[in-house]
Amino acid sequence: xxxxxRVTISRPEDILGFIPHALGHWPKESLVAITLRGQTLGxxxxxxxxxxxxxxVLAAYSRxxxxxxxxxHDADGALLAIFSDDGWEDxxxxxxxxxxxxxxxxxxxxxxxALRDAWFIGSxxxxxxxxxxxxxxPIPGRPLDQILDSRLNAEMVFRGSSVRESPRLxxxxxxxxxxxxxxxxxxxxxxxxxxxxxxxKTFEEMLDVWIRVLDSGLPEEIDLEAAAFLRASLRxxxxxxxxxxxxxxxxxxxxxGAEAFxxxxxxxxxxxxxxxxxGLRPLSPANGTSPAAGKSQAAGKGHGVSGGEPPGTAASDxxxxxxxxxxxxxxxxxxxxxRLAALDRVLARLSRRGGGEGRAAALTIxxxxxxxxxxxxxxxxxxxxxxxxxxxxxxxxxxxxxVRRGTVCGWAKSKTSAWRKFGGAxx
Numbered sequence: 001x002x003x004x005x006r007v008t009i010s011r012p013e014d015i016l017g018f019i020p021h022a023l024g025h026w027p028k029e030s031l032v033a034i035t036l037r038g039q040t041l042g043x044x045x046x047x048x049x050x051x052x053x054x055x056x057v058l059a060a061y062s063r064x065x066x067x068x069x070x071x072x073h074d075a076d077g078a079l080l081a082i083f084s085d086d087g088w089e090d091x092x093x094x095x096x097x098x099x100x101x102x103x104x105x106x107x108x109x110x111x112x113x114a115l116r117d118a119w120f121i122g123s124x125x126x127x128x129x130x131x132x133x134x135x136x137x138p139i140p141g142r143p144l145d146q147i148l149d150s151r152l153n154a155e156m157v158f159r160g161s162s163v164r165e166s167p168r169l170x171x172x173x174x175x176x177x178x179x180x181x182x183x184x185x186x187x188x189x190x191x192x193x194x195x196x197x198x199x200x201k202t203f204e205e206m207l208d209v210w211i212r213v214l215d216s217g218l219p220e221e222i223d224l225e226a227a228a229f230l231r232a233s234l235r236x237x238x239x240x241x242x243x244x245x246x247x248x249x250x251x252x253x254x255x256x257g258a259e260a261f262x263x264x265x266x267x268x269x270x271x272x273x274x275x276x277x278x279g280l281r282p283l284s285p286a287n288g289t290s291p292a293a294g295k296s297q298a299a300g301k302g303h304g305v306s307g308g309e310p311p312g313t314a315a316s317d318x319x320x321x322x323x324x325x326x327x328x329x330x331x332x333x334x335x336x337x338x339r340l341a342a343l344d345r346v347l348a349r350l351s352r353r354g355g356g357e358g359r360a361a362a363l364t365i366x367x368x369x370x371x372x373x374x375x376x377x378x379x380x381x382x383x384x385x386x387x388x389x390x391x392x393x394x395x396x397x398x399x400x401x402x403v404r405r406g407t408v409c410g411w412a413k414s415k416t417s418a419w420r421k422f423g424g425a426x427x
Contacts, residue, residue: 009041012128013146016121017153019044020163024375024419027083031100033065035075036116043072043412046377049084050100051334058100062107064406070111071408074415078108080118088140093120094120094129101129161421169360172383174348176355182355183225189232195234196274198265203258205274206233207251210243212282214342218349222407225277231350231358238263239397244368245326247343248335257323307425328402329372329410335418344369360390372409373419379403 009015019034020026022044029049035042045068050061069078080101087093097120105115118129125141147153196202213230234240237256246254258264325331344366351362367382380403386396411417 009080009152009196011150012117013150014152015041015079016081016119016126016147017150018156021153021156021161024163024378026163030083031065032081032083033069034079034081035069035113036077037072037074037415038076041079042075042415043069043374043418045069049082053096054172055103058103059107061100062103065104066107066111066113068406068408069108069113071413072415073413074198075102075113079116080129081121082119083121085122085246088122088125088192090341091139093122093140094127098129137310155197170381174352176351176359176389177353179354182228183257183356185224185228186232186235186354186358188304189229190235192275193232193236193239196271197239198263199271200264202271203239203242204255205276206239207242207246208275209233209280210246211251212280213346214247214339217342218346219279222349223277223279226279227257227350227353229277229280231353231362232345234350234361234365235357237395240365241323241327243343244365245323248372249326249332250336253326253332257326260322327368327399328407329412333408335372335411337419340369340372355389357390360386360393360396362398363389364393364399367396371399371403372411373421374409374412376403 009018015034017040019032020157023032023046027046030046030047033045033047045065047065047068050057065388068076082093082097082100084093084097086201087096101115101118108115120127120129120141122141122144124144126144126147127137127141131137193202193206209229210233218226234243238261242254242258245257329335347362347366351359351366352360363382363386367379367386370376370382371379383400383403386393387400390396411419
């Protein structure tokens with residue numbers, strides 16, 4: 001039985017208190033739109049406010065917002081919240097933003113999305129966008145503490161949710177270490193991998209290492225050899241992409257996509273096994289079951305060295321897939337969110353072991369995971385940091401362009417496949 005993690009919302013303060021937790025940060029000079037599926041909150045979208053407010057700009061801006069919200073195919077309504085510190089003392093926050101709300105309401109209505117309510121939120125006050133009763137919404141507004149002290153905000157904090165002051169995922173603790181010995185070990189591991197990467201046998205060995213890591217986790221202190229091996233594997237582009245696909249869709253799809261791209265060469269399959277650091281090897285039968293296999297058997301999910309596929313992966317077509325379908329969130333129907341979360345945790349640790357291409361690869365994949373989860377702000381930050389680490393890092397550039405175009409991850413378009421930060425719906 002799955003625990004009911006539904007969050008109950010009954011007042012505007014609860015909805016507005018929910019927004020920063022859904023985004024992971026407190027918005028500034030932003031429009032936040034939330035889709036509604038009947039009485040249930042759906043997807044949450046944050047975009048910068050338009051730089052100018054001409055009729056033409058507002059019309060184009062509103063169409064773009066509506067296109068984003070249409071990605072939630074089950075939505076029948078929307079809520080809007082404008083976060084801004086301008087115009088609170090003289091009432092300008094209302095006069096300056098009502099034209100934007102009117103333009104949005106018109107476009108949303110044409111798309112079948114009724115605007116249910118809207119609010120303005122500043123650093124000190126908040127108010128309904130449509131309320132003219134000064135007893136309810138006095139000038140300049142109601143105190144922000146009503147949101148900060150709301151029941152739902154307290155419940156989110158109790159559940160372990162936190163809100164950042166700005167849309168920044170990385171902090172000082174995420175800066176890379178300066179460790180020449182580690183970078184030397186990574187370079188040595190990479191040298192062997194680049195020589196042997198087209199071998200199907202070596203590819204399978206690499207995937208099995210990552211399956212064990214994702215399904216059993218890394219020890220608190222990962223040793224130098226193990227971390228160097230994992231980072232080096234991400235510097236082989238074909239392997240890096242396969243690790244991403246493995247986490248989201250399973251080993252069969254990762255292998256099938258590699259075969260579709262004709263990665264493999266028969267040369268090298270007769271060589272001895274890839275050197276795997278002791279810290280990443282499975283336990284021998286004499287010493288007991290490996291942690292990954294034990295977890296998989298207990299959970300009954302079929303994960304482990306066999307790389308069981310998540311629901312929605314058809315065994316008949318995995319060999320015909322390209323990796324692009326997975327990277328855009330179009331396949332499988334439901335990704336393995338547990339493995340993706342595990343991959344994000346592992347990459348966060350690997351990215352701190354040193355700079356260079358290994359760090360750029362880790363940051364880029366973390367950015368892709370954030371985009372899949374619906375956080376374009378965090379994704380953009382990570383892609384930018386990856387490019388700064390390794391200028392011109394191609395995968396970061398390509399994914400950053402996807403985000404800039406406003407493309408929504410395919411999994412985020414369905415309530416059955418979208419990532420749920422709080423493990424349940426909000427109603």
